[in-house]
Amino acid sequence: MNKRSGSESKKRILSAAVKVFSQYGYRGASMRLIAKTAAVSVGAVYLYFRNKEELYYxxxxxxxxxxxxxxxxxxxxxxxxxxxxxxxxxxxxxxxxxxxxxxxxxxxxxxxxxxxxxxxxxxxxxxxxxxxxxxxxxxxxxxxxxxxxxxxxxxxxxxxxxxxxxxxxxxxxxxxxxxxxxxxxxxxx
Amino acid sequence: MNKRSGSESKKRILSAAVKVFSQYGYRGASMRLIAKTAAVSVGAVYLYFRNKEELYYxxxxxxxxxxxxxxxxxxxxxxxxxxxxxxxxxxxxxxxxxxxxxxxxxxxxxxxxxxxxxxxxxxxxxxxxxxxxxxxxxxxxxxxxxxxxxxxxxxxxxxxxxxxxxxxxxxxxxxxxxxxxxxxxxxxx
DNA sequence: TCTGATCCTGAACGTTTGTTCATGTGAACC
DNA sequence: GGTTCACATGAACAAACGTTCAGGATCAGA
Known part of the structure; x- marks a missing residue:
């Protein structure tokens, strides 16, 4: 299950989001791909960001x-x-x-x-x-x-x-x- | 059913596509919205363009x-x-x-x-x-x-x-x- | 060892997507 | 009137989407 500190996961997600957003644009980037890039489950992303928009902002x-x-x-x-x-x-x-x-x-x-x-x-x-x-x-x-x-x-x-x-x-x-x-x-x- | 000449419909679709693509980007633009903007059915778009990509190109x-x-x-x-x-x-x-x-x-x-x-x-x-x-x-x-x-x-x-x-x-x-x-x-x- | 808090999972839901296709319509010819 | 043709429709499909949630895992403190 790969337990990490919350703040570390948040960083990983943000870093992955930069990569995915920059490659595919806001609409083209899927939460699943961001999660996968961050080596985290989809649900985990929603643990740290209310939704896709907040992550982007x-x-x-x-x-x-x-x-x-x-x-x-x-x-x-x-x-x-x-x-x-x-x-x-x-x-x-x-x-x-x-x-x-x-x-x-x-x-x-x-x-x-x-x-x-x-x-x-x-x-x-x-x-x-x-x-x-x-x-x-x-x-x-x-x-x-x-x-x-x-x-x-x-x-x-x-x-x-x-x-x-x-x-x-x-x-x-x-x-x-x-x-x-x-x-x-x-x-x- | 609104019968038009083929070339006119094609023009309408292209013109609508410019509007929709420029507003929403390639991924954000849906074929349904393009069709609606062109006052045409979805199927009609595929009558003149093989797919979304060809329309864009x-x-x-x-x-x-x-x-x-x-x-x-x-x-x-x-x-x-x-x-x-x-x-x-x-x-x-x-x-x-x-x-x-x-x-x-x-x-x-x-x-x-x-x-x-x-x-x-x-x-x-x-x-x-x-x-x-x-x-x-x-x-x-x-x-x-x-x-x-x-x-x-x-x-x-x-x-x-x-x-x-x-x-x-x-x-x-x-x-x-x-x-x-x-x-x-x-x-x- | 138990408990509560924290962190994490992925199946599931309802939408929306690109694309297809059986069907329909109007005009032009015989 | 019948046939053919180009033009048009929108329900239907599988896939992908954002988001939720019931549940599982791992820790610190008791």
Whole structure:
């Protein structure tokens, strides 16, 4: 029967869910396959998550919270806006590379920003972060003057393309430096 | 019983399938709902398509062929590489705006490039087109010297972000000019 | 050794799925 | 009127789905 601690089983299930959701999408992923991947019975999954939806939400929330925390760190000690922007882009790309499956889940299910409020809030916050960096850059005279809100939108959507490519074609090598410099070239004085 | 010509029914089904697939994804879309949306019985769908998969493939193939044709037109009368690049980007963005549902289907099901060979071929061809424009630009002295293959990859992935954003956030206005100029700024001498 | 708490199982239930097929309908020809 | 043909229907089937639940297993403390 393979007795384990509750928290360990929960972790196993979450980890299996990431794999299965990222491969088959929300609808395509079956609770049976998730359970099998976690080496656990179907019933056990329902011991830790009320239903499929809660399992999915928990997954997404965990990862977005993590990403939020990292963004906060980078923003906290912002000295040079150029450096901050580079760090931000590099962080997002590194994160995408490390958590391909998570990005895939989001893309497959909701086209990146559609769907639940939690996600929308996250993406809005990310855009505001970029906008803040730009404003700081303009104020300090390092960035050329521009419509910070408009440019932040464009940068976020460019970044989105980079991230999608990193996830979808892991072979096509994308250095964070290259991507960062492409974005900055139009931004620096 | 609502007797119609065969080709008209087929069109109705295809059109309904685009709607349903784009909203629910491949797995989430049921043949019953597609039939209902097309105001046709389930059996009728199987009169024109062997199964769900063939219906999906037909859909994707139609749209990609159309996009291929437009790309060909733009490339055919390439005089000024800068103008060609602008046209290409504008065309892709316009197409995305007009065929949101088609892009959504692709994104939801396969993360944009994953999946069937047909799609991979399409994206490779698109990248080669961009590369060709860049080479022409470099040769004519209008573009700065760069690794055409590498840069074409970056442009395609940037474009991908633009397109995704156009589809996913139709409100966030993206002018083709802005996107084009962002890309060209780093490319022009 | 007994007891309660915790962890786990997989058969079972009701839905929904993709797909098939016997049957029906309307128009066009003889 | 009879026959043929393309077009259309929706009940029926097996399979897979999310979810439940009666029961079994394994531990810590008494």
């Amino acid at each position: 928990t997954l997404i929330k965990n990862k977005l919270d993590d990403l939020d925390a990292r963004t906060g760190e980078i923003l906290r000690d912002m000295e040079d806006p150029e450096e901050t922007m580079k760090n931000f882009i590099a962080m997002r790309l590194e994160h995408a590379r490390r958590h391909r499956e998570h990005i895939l889940i989001q893309v497959k299910e909701n086209g990146f920003t559609f769907g639940i409020k939690m996600k929308k809030d996250f993406f809005r916050h990310q855009r505001e972060v970029v906008e803040k960096i730009i404003r700081k850059g303009i104020a300090s005279g390092k960035f050329r003057k521009c419509d910070a809100e408009e440019v932040s939108k464009i940068i976020i959507c460019t970044l989105r393309g980079f991230i999608l490519s990193v996830v979808v074609e892991p072979d096509a090598l994308f250095s964070p430096e290259e991507c960062g410099s492409l974005i900055l070239k139009g931004l620096l004085k | 037909t859909l994707i193939k139609n749209k990609l062929d159309d996009l291929d044709a437009r790309t060909g037109e733009i490339l055919r009368d390439m005089e000024d590489p800068e103008e060609t690049m602008k046209n290409f980007i504008a065309m892709r963005l316009e197409h995305a705006r007009r065929h949101r549902e088609h892009i959504l289907i692709q994104v939801k099901e396969n993360g944009f490039t994953f999946g069937i060979k047909m799609k991979k071929d399409f994206f490779r061809h698109q990248r080669e087109v961009v590369e060709k424009i860049i080479r022409k630009g470099i040769a004519s002295g209008k573009f700065r010297k760069c690794d055409a293959e590498e840069v074409s990859k970056i442009i395609i992935c940037t474009l991908r972000g633009f397109i995704l954003s156009v589809v996913v956030e139709p409100d966030a206005l993206f002018s083709p000019e802005e996107c084009g100029s962002l890309i060209l700024k780093g490319l022009l001498k």
